[in-house]
Amino acid sequence: MKPRSTLVRILAMATAAGALAWAVTAGNQPSHAATGPVADAGPGYAVEDYGYPNADKILAEKGILLKCGDGYIVLADCASEQNLLRFLARDRADVCFKVTGEKGYLALELESVHGVRTSDVSTTHLEMTAENDRVTYDIPAKTWEGVGESADGREHTLVEIRTTK
Structure with missing residues (x-):
């Protein structure tokens, strides 16, 4: 086997592995269009003002x-x-x-x-x-x-x- 063909094989396998990893992770991510701003959906920040209760x-x-x-x-x-x-x-x-x-x-x-x-x-x-x-x-x-x-x-x-x- 020639060194050039070994290099082509390694590059092809690395490309295929990268494409597979991208497809798996991209498939599990929610669409950005389906989400809203976090500030609208989440609770507000708790800020202590040290005010006396009651x-x-x-x-x-x-x-x-x-x-x-x-x-x-x-x-x-x-x-x-x-x-x-x-x-x-x-x-x-x-x-x-x-x-x-x-x-x-x-x-x-x-x-x-x-x-x-x-x-x-x-x-x-x-x-x-x-x-x-x-x-x-x-x-x-x-x-x-x-x-x-x-x-x-x-x-x-x-x-x-x-x-x-």
Whole structure:
């Protein structure tokens, strides 16, 4: 057998194998004309905005605007347990939050705050507004402290809570 005829045979077999492979894979593919855009058929993307769940309902029922947070500071019933972050505000029942993580963040609006009791394990950083001023407090764990109105006489709104263990 001559080298030239061997080369022709190899090329012919390779061409036949390639044609067969193409026919098998092309036969199993759906027609592009039969499909629509993926965005029209598939579900949308899930985007986390860190908005507080049921914030509208809580605002309507309790008068507390819970804006957003990381999920580690959650509104709690003050009678549910002892170790809660508790806020005293004029003309309303105490408002409590449970701290569930090593660090926590919550943006909110709670008016007329004048006192706080921190949880047993969390140091708490508070940001409040009074008129056009922004006032901050750093309060150690397991502490009762006068803040806001009790500290300087003006009505304060609690706008941010940060906790660290």
